[in-house]
Amino acid sequence: MDLYYLPLVGACRSVLMVGKALGLEFNKKIINTLEGEQLNPDFIKINPQHSIPTLVDNGFTIWESRAILVYLVEKYGKDDSLYPKDIQKQAVINQRLYFDMSLMYPTLANYYYKAFANGQFGSEEDYKKVQETFGFLNTFLDGQDYVAGDQYSVADIAILANVSNFDVMGFDIGKYPNVARWYDLVKKITPGWEENWAGALDVKQKIEQKQNSAK
Template identity: 35%
Template structure:
């Protein structure tokens, strides 16, 4: 039986899991949750994930939530020798470091500046703008240090997580001229991941719909 993934295709973290599963050839049964109608707060779902967040993966009775944890789980269980998540402790630590930086710094920097500007029409503060440019500088340095990727000299789940979480960069046509390595990284992955353009189009369309939802009262 295929693992079940509770998701919204508009969600960047959910796209991380879809990217990883596709590259590992792991078939998933997708269950789209209607977040506006509080499907994630129903008792049956709360038993699977008390934080009531998506994505949530259920695999033979095991429930895993948080996109990065799910990506790690899929690699560990279904492709333990995949270079997407190297086994060697030192190499894996570099991947984990970038995944945690994505969670603690890159994601919030995007949300608090670009994404909230798009959703709410509110200009980011000077501090929020600096957080984004600081994060982009780190991002650029990571790519420069790893031969065109962010955590190793090849594609890893850290690249996939960052890629999935960066749709706002494209939707808002953010100028990356000061971050040439990041710009080249996006171009490279767009070419190397055969299915990415379909996801990119879906992500941009999803952002448009979310912005419209924020403009329209529920």
Template identity: 45%
Template sequence: MPIDLYYVPGSPPCRAVLLTARALNLNLNLKLVDLHHGEHLKPEYLKLNPQHTVPTLVDDGLALSESRAIITYLVNKYGKASGLYPEEARARALVDQRLYFDIGTLYQRFSEYFYPQVFAGAPADKEKAAKVEDALKILDVFLEGQKYVAGAGLTVADLSLIASVSTFEASDIDFKKFANVKRWYETVKTTAPGYQEANEKGLDAFKALVSSMKK
């Protein structure tokens, strides 16, 4: 049976799933969700995902939302030998911590700062911008002396975080002034399988959306 992914190309969480699928050489049956026309609020979608968010994965009767749950599920089921989500307890705990840092700190703070500007025309909030900078400083510390965010090898933590951090390119937040973050960013861009197709195309679409809404 096909693995269905309900998604929006510009969404960072959706791009994290696409990156993981490419790293696992999985073919997903992509189903575009038209948020503008409320497809995510239709009964058939709410049955799959009561949160009415994207992405949503449907695999052999399992409907799963939350991108970080989706990417770990995909590795657990289809790519345990890939190393993307280590089975050893300490290594996995570190990957999990980075994933929780992404959703609970870095991406959350960025969302609270930037999305009100894009979608509600709100002015930039200096205090919220400072919180994003603080999260980037923490990420920079995590990367000190490490090639990847959770150690020597590429993991789903890198794929989730690169989807988040790359989105900063559409904002006024300069993450590249953090030396370790910049180095890691360039490393993942060149080593994550299918990076251009899985992330850059969606990022370009998001940048175009931001640009059009700022006119």
């Protein structure tokens, strides 16, 4: 099973963590998007959107990390613990995955990842969007251990990958007590956390290098 990825990218790390939870081994193939490797014609033949992560499983190709996560747990899960068969539980997990895609990652990119371009973080308005997003997540976690209810799921792993990037960049998660409690818990129980954190540290290092070179 080939995984085209870059450890720097939180979405790629979420796939690695789910893979570890399922006991899967990937044939890892680095695509350095910072160097434009995603535009290589050979990769575009695999994924015309030239995005990572991209998974090729015995001739079947799928991209978009959250779609990959659901595919993996549906096909390779020994049980339905990470993605329950109950339709309503699935619906909540899916909503949290879409929340991660439509708010968690965009607010991360719009505020912190702008520094990859010019060494400068986003605007005050961008930062307010980050705070608003964490407020939503804090509300989701009110009275429950995990983001989609009382059961640990792929949604926790997906959101963990992005929250770790906010954490490494110095965002004060402690201002959101439910998120802080959840974060402490899922770090301990998620297989591959250490590799994920190493990738997050790499994000911080590369942004700091860009900031230093922009001075």
